[in-house]
Amino acid sequence: MLEAFANGFSGLLAGFLHLQISNVVMIIVGCVLLYLGIKKDFEPLLLVPIGFGCILVNIPLANLMEPHGFLRTIYDAGIMTELFPLLIFVGIGAMTDFTPVLENPVTFLLGAAGQCGIFLTLALALTLGFTKLDAVAIGVIGACDGPTAIYVTAKYAPHLLGAVSVAAYSYMSLVPVIQPPIMRALTTEKERMAVMRATRKSVSKTTRLLFPLVITILGGLIAPMGLPLLGTIMLGNLMRECGAVERLTKASANEIANVVTLLLGISIGATMDGKIFLQTQTLIVLALGFIAICLDTACGVFLGKFLYVASKGKINPLIGAAGISAFPMSARVVMKEGQKYNKKNYLLMHAMGANAAGQIGSVIAAAVMLSVLKGMGII
Amino acid sequence: MKIELTSPIPGKIMKVLVSLGDVVNEDDEVMKIESMKMENPIYAPAAGTITAIGVKENDEIEVDDLLLVIEVAS
Amino acid sequence: MDKWTFGVTMLVVGMGGTLLTLGIMSLIIALLKKIFPYKKEE
Secondary structure, X not given: OHHHHHHHHHHHHHHHHHOOHHHHHHHHHXXXXXXXXXXXXXXXXXXXXXXXXXXXXXXXXXXXXXXXXXXXXXXXXXXXXXXXXXXXXXXXXHHOOOHHHHHOOOHHHHHHHOOHHHHHHHHHHHHOOOOHHHHHHHHHHHHOOHHHHHHHHHHHOHHHHHHHHHHHHHHHHHHHXXXXXXXXXXXXXXXXXXXXXXXXXXXXXXXXXXXXXXXXXXXXXXXXXXXXXXXXXXXXXXXXXXOOOHHHHHHHHHHHHHHHHHHHHHHHHOOOOHHHHOOHHHHHHHHHHHHHHHHHXXXXXXXXXXXXXXXXXXXXXXXXXXXOOOOOHHHHHHHHHHHHHOOOOOOHHHHHHHHHHHHHHXXXXXXXXXXXXXXXXXX | OEEEEEOXXXXXXXXXXXXXXXXXXXXXXXXXXXXXXXXXXXXXXOOEEEEEEOOOOOOEXXXXXXXXXXXXXX | OOHHHHHHHHHHXXXXXXXXXXXXXXXXXXXXXXXXXXXXXX
């Protein structure tokens, strides 16, 4: 009888006995993520489930990530299969208005320049000793786009998924802090004050419908490895622009995106087991991710300066900073900064164009990257 | 001399901070427009008197819609 | 393949490919806008 009591009671104590330092630290990390999401408004839709998933997976003996554990089931269903980031992408396409890009196709180039940080950081990661595929996953933080980063990392460097996701989403929130100093440092006062007038140009419905088709087919032919990403975001956009499937568009942008975001968040948090996350390389990944976004901003602004000269002062180089995929945070930052230097300057629409172009740019960059890797036989 | 202030961004008028007849200085804030979930301040393009206001609170506006007219003091 | 070759290839072909692809896309969109211009009635 006594033995039964003792055994039964030990079942209640076992959790405490198996708690390791790494678990405690990660539970604290999870709490920090919750704090950042709830109190500091850092991408709460992702950081709250990630933070909580992180806490859950670091409470010992629950086996949530073991086969048949509920977190493992969610992870296998959506992250291993890549369905989660892709479904969110349909929602993003359904929510995004690409008209500012279509009105001024030159912004595509800004969206391209804003992705330079990806490749530069990839090279930097290689020199620091990371393996080729690890470097790819680290570089893709510079895409500044959650689903893209998750798609690439889950497939090719799943052990880095926690670090890359936390980096990607945290830095997206930090864009208002990271970008302005770089924007200021790389531009002259005269350049910053260049006024850009918005014009009520508009784009025909036909063009808006053909845009997602053209991008998908052309992009898919050039970079087939990225077609899942490209196809899903353009599907969302096509649904939005055609107006014939409003129920589907609404569902993609709302219900589907919300449900999947929740599941995505908890499964990413579930990968943050202390033994995997608490290594020096995690800190280096976080640092490199930060550098990636700084480089993105710098390259975007540099191209902006080139366009300023080429357009004889008509294009304000600050909008180059919006060429990253942090939509629409970066556009808002550019608008605020532009107005700081010249109250008569309302860069919002132009920055929105660059920002939306950055969204496309980041998908194309990831697609190209993966296809080049495939060509080289590395994946 | 009349100067027309037209909207540089699409959105919704959040607040009109001036009234007909008000005298404003260049770069004074004259209204707030909500666009892209952001509160955007709009500044006077020149110093003068407000002779016309083309919008009111909660109006949905497009780029180039007339916001107000300023008569510049000579 | 050594890391140096890999890194430079990714930088040149990857970044170059991205710029080129987006450049081509911007040209096609400009073309589309010419073929299907905006009409006020829409």
